[in-house]
Amino acid sequence: MDTGGAPRVGIVGGGQLARMSAAPAAALGIGLRVLAAAPDESAAQVIRDVSIGRHDDLAALLRFADGCDVVTFDHEHVPPIHLEQLESRGIAVRPGPSALFHAQDKIHMRQALTDIGVPCPRWRVVTAPGEVADFADEAGWPVVLKTSRGGYDGRGVWVVESVQQAVDVLAVPLAPGAQWLAEERIDFVQELSAQVARSPHGQAVAYPVVRTLQADGICSEVIAPAPGLASARAVAAQEIALRIARDLNVTGMLAVEMFDDGYDLFVNELAMRPHNSGHWSIEGARTSQFENHLRAVLDLPLGAPTAVAPYAVMVNILGGDVGDLYSAYRHVLARDPGLKVHLYGKAVRPGRKVGHVTVLGDDVEGLLARGRHAADYFAGVIDE
Amino acid sequence: MDTGGAPRVGIVGGGQLARMSAAPAAALGIGLRVLAAAPDESAAQVIRDVSIGRHDDLAALLRFADGCDVVTFDHEHVPPIHLEQLESRGIAVRPGPSALFHAQDKIHMRQALTDIGVPCPRWRVVTAPGEVADFADEAGWPVVLKTSRGGYDGRGVWVVESVQQAVDVLAVPLAPGAQWLAEERIDFVQELSAQVARSPHGQAVAYPVVRTLQADGICSEVIAPAPGLASARAVAAQEIALRIARDLNVTGMLAVEMFDDGYDLFVNELAMRPHNSGHWSIEGARTSQFENHLRAVLDLPLGAPTAVAPYAVMVNILGGDVGDLYSAYRHVLARDPGLKVHLYGKAVRPGRKVGHVTVLGDDVEGLLARGRHAADYFAGVIDE
Numbered sequence: 001m002d003t004g005g006a007p008r009v010g011i012v013g014g015g016q017l018a019r020m021s022a023a024p025a026a027a028l029g030i031g032l033r034v035l036a037a038a039p040d041e042s043a044a045q046v047i048r049d050v051s052i053g054r055h056d057d058l059a060a061l062l063r064f065a066d067g068c069d070v071v072t073f074d075h076e077h078v079p080p081i082h083l084e085q086l087e088s089r090g091i092a093v094r095p096g097p098s099a100l101f102h103a104q105d106k107i108h109m110r111q112a113l114t115d116i117g118v119p120c121p122r123w124r125v126v127t128a129p130g131e132v133a134d135f136a137d138e139a140g141w142p143v144v145l146k147t148s149r150g151g152y153d154g155r156g157v158w159v160v161e162s163v164q165q166a167v168d169v170l171a172v173p174l175a176p177g178a179q180w181l182a183e184e185r186i187d188f189v190q191e192l193s194a195q196v197a198r199s200p201h202g203q204a205v206a207y208p209v210v211r212t213l214q215a216d217g218i219c220s221e222v223i224a225p226a227p228g229l230a231s232a233r234a235v236a237a238q239e240i241a242l243r244i245a246r247d248l249n250v251t252g253m254l255a256v257e258m259f260d261d262g263y264d265l266f267v268n269e270l271a272m273r274p275h276n277s278g279h280w281s282i283e284g285a286r287t288s289q290f291e292n293h294l295r296a297v298l299d300l301p302l303g304a305p306t307a308v309a310p311y312a313v314m315v316n317i318l319g320g321d322v323g324d325l326y327s328a329y330r331h332v333l334a335r336d337p338g339l340k341v342h343l344y345g346k347a348v349r350p351g352r353k354v355g356h357v358t359v360l361g362d363d364v365e366g367l368l369a370r371g372r373h374a375a376d377y378f379a380g381v382i383d384e
Numbered sequence: 385m386d387t388g389g390a391p392r393v394g395i396v397g398g399g400q401l402a403r404m405s406a407a408p409a410a411a412l413g414i415g416l417r418v419l420a421a422a423p424d425e426s427a428a429q430v431i432r433d434v435s436i437g438r439h440d441d442l443a444a445l446l447r448f449a450d451g452c453d454v455v456t457f458d459h460e461h462v463p464p465i466h467l468e469q470l471e472s473r474g475i476a477v478r479p480g481p482s483a484l485f486h487a488q489d490k491i492h493m494r495q496a497l498t499d500i501g502v503p504c505p506r507w508r509v510v511t512a513p514g515e516v517a518d519f520a521d522e523a524g525w526p527v528v529l530k531t532s533r534g535g536y537d538g539r540g541v542w543v544v545e546s547v548q549q550a551v552d553v554l555a556v557p558l559a560p561g562a563q564w565l566a567e568e569r570i571d572f573v574q575e576l577s578a579q580v581a582r583s584p585h586g587q588a589v590a591y592p593v594v595r596t597l598q599a600d601g602i603c604s605e606v607i608a609p610a611p612g613l614a615s616a617r618a619v620a621a622q623e624i625a626l627r628i629a630r631d632l633n634v635t636g637m638l639a640v641e642m643f644d645d646g647y648d649l650f651v652n653e654l655a656m657r658p659h660n661s662g663h664w665s666i667e668g669a670r671t672s673q674f675e676n677h678l679r680a681v682l683d684l685p686l687g688a689p690t691a692v693a694p695y696a697v698m699v700n701i702l703g704g705d706v707g708d709l710y711s712a713y714r715h716v717l718a719r720d721p722g723l724k725v726h727l728y729g730k731a732v733r734p735g736r737k738v739g740h741v742t743v744l745g746d747d748v749e750g751l752l753a754r755g756r757h758a759a760d761y762f763a764g765v766i767d768e
Contacts, residue, residue, distance in 0.1 A: 303723075325413065333684055337685070341411065
């Protein structure tokens, strides 16, 4: 497919993040190719230029990257050695392998953040239950145990209250290259996410800091901006995210998930791609996270991250017992003409993220009620 | 491509209107197929499910429509007899052939609007210069001469000042089935466009009435809402559009272009599809014209057409001497981080609509200056 002089961006992974990148790519007239494992994956349904293959198959990655001006990601799971292979063949990979490794390995991330002075929960690499007990003597119980690699959406994370529980967790087999990480559990009053976009030439923009609500380790709701967050604290969160982006040489979108204990901010996780905590920006910001990710990896000037309404509320649609999401439309769209619905074209499985809804306005409680109603109706939790 | 229980909408025509329908279709999880004349047409570049064929080839239309739940349009050029063939085979065509014929034949449109009492410029079917002179005796010179079929973007329209000029125009060969239409030229103070969406079950919503600015018969700028338009007059324009949609049984988007002479409104043209005068709604309204067109033709509840900013200004990017539009990005995006750019993936030819820009805010003059600057820079008219 000829792009008429415009560059082509390749996204590794065919999930909903790649899918939602299609709209700004088409608007900007930028070529978009996706590497999907199957032709019916979420993004592959709506993008013309699909390369079929696995993200951990170097030959598939090279075929996909041939003809792309820059390669970026829908997820963090491409093996670093493959990314280095792409780079060594002159393919622009953004974020680059050394930056992305911080989002692939939590121990590497903790060490780097500690080195640059970013506040984190206390942490330690552990190999045996006795070391967990030693760590708890300092940081207190409960202790959070994480595998350094391969976890997402709450997988690979356990909260243990005792040495005996740590024994059980440490018996779980580790993925190749993974280690155990013990972390202090922060007694937080809220969880925040600070997103920034950064381009190779160093321009960066910071989105409004949002409040995220998790259920079972999965992001379920986002309020943008975080209600009641003091301006100084919001700026502090943005500064942390901008510092991480600069010092770790991140290109593209960076999401920094943080705990707020009412006094201080502690970095929890990093994601170097568009992130669930930024879906509100499609309708709620002048430039969405998906557009700014494309602009950033292409080293184009970034768009304004400004909010366009006092509040945006996003609620994830989790799969329930109803396999046919479309049948909910007649009810939810008639009930709420201002509701914005995004379905991902994914087969419904209980608890799986299959879409989200966004509402904009000035009454947070009212927006939450609208968003939750729609998400619950799609999930079949309510029927009116 | 399986749509997971969602319906599939087929759009006849691979232009920018179909292209801009891809984003809301993906968001709503609705299947989208386009009938394009070539695989590199504007919409075909960004839609997965492309059927190649001509809109006036019945066999191609039938192949394309097979598997679509509803067929709609990017343009008005499908022969009515073909549309009736589709309907007779049980394919839902929206708008239906009898409604769409009003947008295909200007004499049919003028007669229907006159019959339902909608104000139009004075008009008469003419076959010879003497009849133009008779019409001018009543309506005055100049007279607007139009071919009843096949014109768009200023083509098929002439303004004549005398019988001798009418002789020259009437010597132009007519397309099959076309006739000559003489119309009074309205001495307007502004041109307006009123857009509505209407669904088969009769729900309708009206967008804010916009002011359109034309250059050489081509829409060049849109201001939403029309600045200074009295509320009563805006409501009158919306009522005219709603009445036309209802009485002509239009489904989908309807654009009613009007002349405002400072006292009265006169309907100029109808378009039964998303329209250039509604591109501002992508960022400027809660529900874009492209989303509401899909919702309407699927008989889903319609979305709120509410504006999300005091003003939106859209400026078309017309092709200039610069073939590579992408090279303008570094300048225009850096200069204006709030600018929204839509390029259509079309080869640049002088005067051709190849994209548009939209800006939102409260200062109309400032918005116009920003939009014009960007469009001029893309066109190569200015270089700083």
